[in-house]
Amino acid sequence: MGRGRYFVRSVVLPVGVTVLGLLGWHLACVVAQAEVFPDPYATWLAFGELVDSQRIWGDIIASLFRVTWGFLLAAAVGIPLGLVVGWNTLAFSALNPIIQGLRPISPIAWIPIAILWFGIGDGAGIYLIFLASFFPITVGTMAAVRNISLVHQRSAWNFDLRGLELFRWVVLPAAMPQIITSLRIALGVAWLVIVAAEMVGMDSGLGYLINDARNAGSRYDLVVATMIVIGLIGIVLDLLIRRLERFDEVKWGYVER
Amino acid sequence: MTGGSGARPKVHFEDVSKAFDQRGGTLSVLEHIELTIFEGELVCLLGPSGCGKSTLLNICGGFERPTRGRVTIDGEEVDGPSSQRVFVFQEYGIFPWASVWDNIVLGIRHLSKAEQHRIVAETIELVGLEGFEKAYPMELSGGMKQRVEVARALAVSPDVIYMDEPFGALDSLTRLSMRSELIRIWQEKQQTILFVTHDVDESIQLADRIVVLSARPGRIREVVEVGLSHPRDLGSPEYGRIKNRLYELLGVSHSV
Numbered sequence: 482m483g484r485g486r487y488f489v490r491s492v493v494l495p496v497g498v499t500v501l502g503l504l505g506w507h508l509a510c511v512v513a514q515a516e517v518f519p520d521p522y523a524t525w526l527a528f529g530e531l532v533d534s535q536r537i538w539g540d541i542i543a544s545l546f547r548v549t550w551g552f553l554l555a556a557a558v559g560i561p562l563g564l565v566v567g568w569n570t571l572a573f574s575a576l577n578p579i580i581q582g583l584r585p586i587s588p589i590a591w592i593p594i595a596i597l598w599f600g601i602g603d604g605a606g607i608y609l610i611f612l613a614s615f616f617p618i619t620v621g622t623m624a625a626v627r628n629i630s631l632v633h634q635r636s637a638w639n640f641d642l643r644g645l646e647l648f649r650w651v652v653l654p655a656a657m658p659q660i661i662t663s664l665r666i667a668l669g670v671a672w673l674v675i676v677a678a679e680m681v682g683m684d685s686g687l688g689y690l691i692n693d694a695r696n697a698g699s700r701y702d703l704v705v706a707t708m709i710v711i712g713l714i715g716i717v718l719d720l721l722i723r724r725l726e727r728f729d730e731v732k733w734g735y736v737e738r
Numbered sequence: 739m740t741g742g743s744g745a746r747p748k749v750h751f752e753d754v755s756k757a758f759d760q761r762g763g764t765l766s767v768l769e770h771i772e773l774t775i776f777e778g779e780l781v782c783l784l785g786p787s788g789c790g791k792s793t794l795l796n797i798c799g800g801f802e803r804p805t806r807g808r809v810t811i812d813g814e815e816v817d818g819p820s821s822q823r824v825f826v827f828q829e830y831g832i833f834p835w836a837s838v839w840d841n842i843v844l845g846i847r848h849l850s851k852a853e854q855h856r857i858v859a860e861t862i863e864l865v866g867l868e869g870f871e872k873a874y875p876m877e878l879s880g881g882m883k884q885r886v887e888v889a890r891a892l893a894v895s896p897d898v899i900y901m902d903e904p905f906g907a908l909d910s911l912t913r914l915s916m917r918s919e920l921i922r923i924w925q926e927k928q929q930t931i932l933f934v935t936h937d938v939d940e941s942i943q944l945a946d947r948i949v950v951l952s953a954r955p956g957r958i959r960e961v962v963e964v965g966l967s968h969p970r971d972l973g974s975p976e977y978g979r980i981k982n983r984l985y986e987l988l989g990v991s992h993s994v
Contacts, residue, residue: 635801636831639819640845640894650844654835733834733876 519702524709527702536690537710543685545714547603547678548671551610555667559615560660563622568652573623580619588613588674592682606675606683613674614667621663625656658734661725668722672715687711745776748930749798749898754807756793766955767793771807773949773958780924780931782941785951786988791934792828792902794956798932799825799900811897821845824891826901832875832886838862839871841886845894857893864923865889881912888920892927901933905940917943921968938984942977943970950987959987 503521510520519527531537566572566580588609595605629652637651679688687707694703726735754771757764767790775781783791796802798809800819809816811823824845825831832841842858849857862868865885875883884904891899905913917940924931935941941948948962964980971977 632827632831633833635819635825636827636833636844638801639799639821639823639825641819641821646847650847651833654833657835729837729874730835733874736876 517699517701519705523702524705527700527706528709531703531706531710537707540685540687540690541710541714543603543683543689544675544679544687547606547686548610548668548675548718551607551612551675552614552668552671554607555611555614555618556664559618559667560622563619563660564626564648564652564656566619567623567626567656568648577623580616580623584616584620588670589677589681592678595678596682601682601684606678606686609678610671610675614671617667617670618660618663621666622656622660625659625663626652628659629655654730658726658731661722661731661734664725665719665722668718669715672711672718676711687714745778747774748777748779748811749773749775749932750810750813751794751798752807752810754794754797754804754809756790756797756802757805768797768804769955769957771956771958773961775930775932777930778928779946780933780944782945782948783932783934783951784938784941784948784984784988785936785956786953787936788954789951790954790956791936791951794951795825795900795902795932795934798898799823821894822896823898823900824894824896826884826887826891826899826904828903828906830875830883830887830907832883832890834875837872837874838867838878838886841875842889842893844890861889861893864892864926866919879912880908881916884908884916885919888923892923892929895927896929898930898932901931903935904933906935913940918969920944925968938981938988939972941984942966942980943972948980948984950984953989962987 507520507522509515510518562576566576591609591612592605595608599605599608633651633655637647642650675686676688676691679686680692681688683689687710691704691707694700694707725731751771751773754768755766756768757766759765771794783794785791793802797804798811798816800816800823816823819825833844836844839858839862842861843854846854846857858871862871865888867882867885867889870878870882875886878886887904905916908916921944933941933944942964945964948964950959950962951957952959962980962983966974966976
């Protein structure tokens with residue numbers, strides 16, 4: 482009985498709703514007699530065109546390249562910084578106001594400055610992704626450290642853990658589950674931001690492809706196909722980063738305690 | 739005196755008082771605690787919730803400072819935590835991100851690998867966790883987690899072990915078996931143990947002496963000697979007599 486219900490719930494239901502959605506999309510195009518906006522079939526053809534022309538691969542690689550480096554740099558700086566600022570009250574008093582002050586500024590707002598400093602190209606993109614990821618990672622790590630339970634802090638204190646040992650045995654592992662969650666959020670934001678950044682300030686990448694398709698003869702079929710590609714890659718990125726949650730050292734952070 | 743003939747004084751409370759600053763004044767939690775605990779003794783601090791018994795434990799563990807007076811261990815004043823005086827916590831103080839083995843190795847991480855191996859293996863056997871060396875705390879039952887916690891403390895061979903209602907979160911049957919386990923380990927290791935509880939039966943089952951504290955501000959009402967040898971017969975008349983005395987001191991009626 483369980484197996485049949487599982488099949489209905491996890492296969493029939495989502496696939497059915499997706500098919501219905503596509504049908505609705507198609508019908509809406511017919512009813513509205515849309516000329517510019519593509520129906521599902523046109524989008525499918527556009528997708529084939531993108532793959533055949535080889536162009537999409539270059540743009541995917543360009544976007545992923547910027548996201549990867551910006552994100553890794555942000556993690557390399559943000560995690561250590563968040564650990565120290567979260568643990569050390571002096572560092573917290575000094576740096577938290579600046580971090581909280583810069584955090585609400587959308588990375589998109591930085592685009593003119595990024596172009597001023599790095600020109601049109603990968604440098605500006607990596608810088609923007611760095612900004613987009615840095616704040617979620619740093620703030621998430623800080624919060625994780627400040628959430629370390631009193632009893633674990635006292636255990637550390639009781640067993641004379643100091644300095645680097647303290648970070649290795651307690652602060653880092655205790656914060657790890659929440660750090661991974663903040664990495665996940667940061668990567669999601671990074672993928673949102675890169676598209677916007679490429680639409681405005683770059684001459685390659687999936688964001689640029691969308692803009693280019695619209696400017697070069699209102700090819701909205703290419704626009705929608707690219708949007709779908711962006712969505713699919715976003716899902717894959719999230720699935721990849723979620724694999725970090727499976728390590729024995731962090732599993733405890735994701736179950737009810 | 740108690741604690742066996744010729745026992746050495748281990749922990750000494752010299753007129754310890756503790757008050758916390760509060761909105762609109764100070765809250766006195768402990769007043770004039772004067773007490774000596776002897777080497778190898780198992781002493782229970784018994785009192786109602788909020789009487790300051792955990793605070794007293796935190797003070798001799800070095801986590802909190804007394805407002806007045808001082809605590810000495812082997813004649814030296816306690817001025818901070820030390821791995822020679824280990825806490826066994828009420829909630830789980832073991833690290834969920836580390837395996838059983840890594841948790842127990844914590845206090846002896848500076849010893850050679852061979853020494854670490856010998857001590858951890860020995861301790862794991864002592865607390866009955868063989869076969870669970872690689873397990874993570876979330877895979878263990880509450881009783882087993884508490885065994886890990888006890889093992890982590892025993893591994894460093896501390897001068898004193900502080901236990902703050904260590905079995906409070908366990909079900910009553912596990913609690914009972916953990917108590918007899920504790921007695922077995924204590925008899926083997928001859929550790930000095932200071933054990934905080936609000937459970938009258940627990941204190942009679944475990945302690946050489948029971949320090950009964952009054953409601954806040956906590957003062958010592960009486961130190962009750964438990965002259966029973968282990969294993970203790972929970973149905974003996976002497977057990978009942980001590981129980982009645984403790985209920986009387988705590989100001990509650992025995993019969994419900």
